[in-house]
Amino acid sequence: MPRYLSLHTLACLTRQGADELTARLHRATSVKTHRVLVSLYDGKMLVEYEAPSREALEQWLVAEGFHCDWVIRAELESTGGALQPI
Numbered sequence: 001m002p003r004y005l006s007l008h009t010l011a012c013l014t015r016q017g018a019d020e021l022t023a024r025l026h027r028a029t030s031v032k033t034h035r036v037l038v039s040l041y042d043g044k045m046l047v048e049y050e051a052p053s054r055e056a057l058e059q060w061l062v063a064e065g066f067h068c069d070w071v072i073r074a075e076l077e078s079t080g081g082a083l084q085p086i
Helices: 016-027 054-064
Strands: 003-011 034-041 044-050 070-074 074-078 083-086
Touching: 003 054, 016 034, 054 070, 054 074
Parallel strands: none
Antiparallel strands: 003 044, 003 070, 034 044, 074 083
16 A cells, blocks of 8 residues: 655644544554654654555545645655665
8 A cells, every 4th residue: 555644733732632643643544554753842743654545645634634734655765775665
């Protein structure tokens, strides 16, 4: 299944709020959340998902009320130095 990343701007989010948001992301059934990276200092959240399509992910984000700055599809990754197809 294709892998996607989204960036979200968070306003005045506490650690407890970030925990709740992360739990909500991981409960999703139409998309699969792999990782959630949060910077409370910068007010940003980066999320890695698997989804059937970009459109499906974007529709899910809207339905769940998650505003995002951008969504990209990741096609290559490096886990040991060299880029490999995902």
